[in-house]
Amino acid sequence: MRQHIRHDTIGWKLFLAYDIFMMFIIVFNLFCLCANALLMSNFGNWLFETIHLPQILQYYKDALHPWVIKTESWFITFLIAELLIRWFIAIIYKHHTRWFFFPFIHWYEVLAISPYLRFLRLIRAGIIAYRFHEMGYKVVPDSIMKRVLFYYRVVMEELSDRVVITVIDGVKQELDTSSSHKKIIHDLVDHHREIFAKAIAEVLQESLATELNAQRHLITNNVGQIVRQAIEDTPQLTQLLRMIPIAGGMIENQIQNIGQQLGENITQGLIQPFIEGNVQHPNATYQLISTKLSQLNIENQSLEELVESVVYESLESLKKQVAMKQWQLELNKNDQAEI
Template identity: 35%
Template sequence: MPASSSTSLPLDSAPVSNQPPDNTLPPPNRPTPNRLKLTYDIVMIIAISIDLLLISIDAILMSSFSSNAAGWLSISDALSWYQNTLHEPLRTAGGFFTLFLIFELLLRWAIAIKQNVYYRWFFFPFVHWYEVLGCFPQLRALRLFRAVIIGRRLYQLGYQVLPQPWINRIRFYIDLLLEELSDRVILTTIQNFRQQLTDPKTHKSFIESTITRNRNEIEAAVLSILRTELAPKLQELTAASGGGSILASEMGNAIEEGLANTPELRRYLRMIPIAGSLIESQLQHVGHNIGENVVYALNKRLLDPERLDSLMVAIANGIASIDTDNTALDTLISSIIDDSLTEFEAQVKVQQWKHQEMLHL
């Protein structure tokens, strides 16, 4: 049955200034129930439930197990009376009910076509496949889906079809079943993947394909790290304080020490009377300043922001273009994959339904 539509209120009927400022959640937007459709849904869910109950009872009583059980319990006459007297009328009534379901399905299909419920007129039997198949005698159990969907629609309209504890218990067991099934599938997939990685060819192909597909991402990540971590440290060398000052001072000290340890220079300077020692001292001081200035000049030219960024791009591109035929790289990636699978497997093995907050009973 197509869901009934609800009309929205005009925008000027509820001005923003008149709404309460509290943070309480608005009530759920339930569709407006239609009395005729509601009554029809209730009648259909009762009729389908009775039909399925009679079908189940008839199938049980007509089975060989019931015949054997009746012989053990000495009620064979009562079972024979049912099989000879009530079985055929129930089958006939079930056939008429099946014809009614077929007619009702065609009528709803025509209504859906008239109201343009679906994008194409032939979508209805595919959406309601369980009803179409449920019209066949061998697949009458699928009518249970119709009853479940009607019950769900009534529940959405605010009518409690089943007691809330029953609903909570059904949800719990459905969640339990789905979780256990999905966990088994995931764990089996992980084990199969581990076995595939034990093959050297598969392992190498996996690493190559992974790195090849993600070279751009690897380059972007390495470039981001270099720009964030390395570039500021290198640019500090251009400053007059900090690392640049230490490097320049050490360079100046090295040149000053080199001049002081040059015996030929000292011998020639001492040949100059009176001013020789003074010239030697000044020359060492000048050498110290030259060393510092050279370091500052080199840092300023080599660590220019544009040139440094170009260097970072080249380094990142070189790392992203790394040859995958590398033992250390294979070992690293294998360790990462194994650790990831182990952690994922451990998380999957945690049975969430055992947690107290999952027990909605």
């Protein structure tokens, strides 16, 4: 059960103020570093020479640039201390299952300490902004937040698609080149025999039993008519009965009726075992049929080719599905909605 957090306590307000402070100094720090990189570059020299203000750039290099470097060192020291304090608090209050989970969960903060990975600090600022957004504080306008989330999904989908497609291609290559691919396929089939048997039993119960039950009266009537016609088409019996005066015709008709009824009853008895049960509990006949089918030996060239074809086509279908750009479909949908 999720614990309800009160938003009117002093602790919560301090936590909120600290998040705002961290988001501000991270953004400000990155802004200063970007501006410093621009001003210290050849482009900065060219720009200030073009606007005829080289003395301002020189003043920045002499007076302000050392302070930017010094404050960056202070900020890195602050980030290290702040991370260690939060890790210590997380251990005390058992925020995670294991004490050493904290640096792995906050990997982007650990890496962002490095001067070469400063851009990762934006992730923390973005997480803080998103947390405010979830709490109802519109730090970022909805339109910008929606666009940021869209591009985030684009990046994640492209990365995950590349990984999945590479894995599928690797599996296909392994099946093509490995001498043990038949064993892999056989193991795959053996692993799913029980599920295959259950599926066959449910399909038979759902389709064949339902259809037999619906056509039961028609089938029994047809069989009864066939038996009656067979009696009529037996000339020896007809000639024998007609030798009996007066009662011969009546006996012949009764025999035909009895034969018809007998055929109908036998057919009913044969159909009854196939229409009993339900999808959740198929009857014993279908369970026996499905079990026998699932135990088929696939040491047969035609069956092996069939199973291999199913495996390869399944992998290819999965690859096509993964390659489909969901973000592109969403973008097209949004474009059509705007028209």
